[in-house]
Amino acid sequence: MVDSATLAARATLLARLGFAARGLVYVLVGWFAIDAARGGGRPSDNQGAIASLAAQPLGHVLLALIALGLAGYAVWRFAEAAWDPEGIGRTAKGAFERAGHAVSGVAHVVLAIFAARLALRDGPSSQATSGDESARDWSQWIMEQPAGPFLVALVGICLFVVAAVQARKAATASFVKELSGNVPAPDYVRTAGRIGYTARAIVFAIVGWFFVSAGWASDADRAGGVAQALRRLQAQDHGSLLLGAVAAGLFLFGLYSFVEARFRTLRVKLPH
Helix, strand or coil, rough: CCHHHHHHHHHHHHHHHHHHHHHHHHHHHHHHHHHHHHCCCCCCCCCHHHHHHHHCCCCHHHHHHHHHHHHHHHHHHHHHHHHCCCCCCCCHHHHHHHHHHHHHHHHHHHHHHHHHHHHHHCHHHHHHHCHHHHHHHHHHHCCCCCCHHHHHHHHHHHHHHHHHHHHHHHHCHHHHHHHHCCCCCCCHHHHHHHHHHHHHHHHHHHHHHHHHHHHHHHCCHHHHCHHHHHHHHHCCCHHHHHHHHHHCCCCCCCCHHHCCCCCCCCCCCCCC
């Protein structure tokens, strides 16, 4: 029987693979958005980026690895939420942060299942549900519950808080403290992370506004995801510049995720 220490070591390895998988997804999302800013296509979201790999040589092998990595990343997030290996604590701030880890875990489980289905050839990728459609479907389901519009708007408010956390990380560069080793992170790593977190803050804030607007109007069709947020930027005055700047940030966040895959301090604690 495998002991808990061995399981924790394996979970840590999968979490590192998960950071690499997340990095690849963000690099693709950023690249597609850069292409769209140049007039070459439409922005995509995480699911669209993953689906694009199905048509590549050995794409299904890569999709299987991404599914495995995202599942490992989800396990790590759930472990952080449940057993608090990093000592976040049970204060209001700690509870909110741990709840965020749990939500992140759920989101990455969904992405892992999506990638696994594509890897197993469970239907053509062209029929895959986009993140925007998923956001509207979930919003419609929540709308049908008691106090549904309020709950949808509350999701948007939570996304505003997440955006603020991302912006704070960008401003303070506190994320470099999560990297292992006593040597300070090089300036280019710090810069890439700050630009990346800024881009994520912008996208989360726009998606949050979609949900607040949907809840306020009791209209699930106003909800949307990352791709819709990028399209909204593209539709503004000087939209190509706005989209290109955010797209470059998402691309850099993907590169920073590769750094995290190698150097991030990971503490996985599993029950005995």
